[in-house]
Amino acid sequence: MAAMERENELGDYLRARRAAVAPADAGLPDDGPRRVPGLRRDEVALLAGVSTDYYIRLEQGRERHPSEQVLRAIAGALRLDDAADAHLFRLGRSVFGTAVAATTVAxxxxxxxxxxxxxxxxxxxxxxxxxxxxxxxxxxxxxxxxxxxxxxxxxxxxxxxxxxxxxxxxxxxxxxxxxxxxxxxxxxxxxxxxxxxxxxxxxxxxxxxxxxxxxxxxxxxxxxxxxxxxxxxxxxxxxxxxxxxxxxxxxxxxxxxxxxxxxxxxxxxxxxxxxxxxxxxxxxxxxxxxx
Missing domain, CATH: 3.30.450.180 (Beta-Lactamase)
Structure with missing residues (x-):
């Protein structure tokens, strides 16, 4: 399951965090009931200052090398805290630590x-x-x-x-x-x-x-x-x-x-x-x- 998740982990993460943001929390007008929870893709793109097509490619895994500026803008649009923001950058920049978790207590x-x-x-x-x-x-x-x-x-x-x-x-x-x-x-x-x-x-x-x-x-x-x-x-x-x-x-x-x-x-x-x-x-x- 974890291996499958990593195939497009950035896209999975963006979708999950987008669903967790209410339009009102992002400063957008409430236009009534929605088919899906949270923000729509075009709304995230608007808030982040990128094209809707580009943002869709990010979620679908067809764009895997976003710039630091784009990631920072998306983090702001999704209202990520420090820990969530750091994780977005690890996924988006493909920068992961090589430390091995310790299992023996000194x-x-x-x-x-x-x-x-x-x-x-x-x-x-x-x-x-x-x-x-x-x-x-x-x-x-x-x-x-x-x-x-x-x-x-x-x-x-x-x-x-x-x-x-x-x-x-x-x-x-x-x-x-x-x-x-x-x-x-x-x-x-x-x-x-x-x-x-x-x-x-x-x-x-x-x-x-x-x-x-x-x-x-x-x-x-x-x-x-x-x-x-x-x-x-x-x-x-x-x-x-x-x-x-x-x-x-x-x-x-x-x-x-x-x-x-x-x-x-x-x-x-x-x-x-x-x-x-x-x-x-x-x-x-x-x-x-x-x-």
Missing amino acids: PELLRLMDAMREVPAFVVGAAQDVLAANAMAKELYDGFARYDNLLRMIFLDPYAREFYADWDRAARIAVGNLRASSSQFPKDERIERVVGELSVHSPAFTGLWARYEVRPRTHEDKHARHPRVGEIRLHFEALAVTSAPGQHLSVYSAEPGGAGADALVLLRRLTERETASADRAAPAEEEELRA
Whole structure:
């Protein structure tokens, strides 16, 4: 699927982003119901200052070498933000990075993550695989059948709709973030496998993926429901690991003295209880094996 998409990825991207812009947002008069959502091709061409024929050739893949000036004008017409604008230029100028996404977590990063005992912290890779997680993070996501890939968890685990207070928002943000990763690592086989699996098994993912929103997730406020803690409202930060391309250290925190901080205290107590229980069980299991 990903290989087919790259045959005319610039055209696919232009069509998807054109459909996402309302005429009124582009300063155009509302002329009533339209057969297709968003802007028409001739309207994008008008706003960008290029001929309609030229713009149609771009979308159809018959023109593959637009100038920087044309791309900048189209980005303005489509009201692209910085991340979406950068992706348009990568597609239009055929300039892609050669960096390979890292999949191994450095020991130093593991020590840093494990030292964060009062907040959930975990390391994710470019394909949104959970590469490592501290005890608090494992407790936070304990209700999921598998804590392995954030996209799979959201789209393929029924528990996700109980866990996320606003599942639609969580799903949209996750797909936009994966799009950003695929833009940075366009030939990453793991990303392609994740996209392929979700495209086969989740119509919801397929619909969001087709919207072509490129939005890296750097921070956001999270609202979740934990089966034992209850409502949890936390702030999320994704810190890029510069020594490991594609990896991010994801950390949750809460405003001191607020309900989120109280929820973290409860979560930490659960984590400590589970850890102590596991430590007590380990010698007994070893004794049984020796017997």
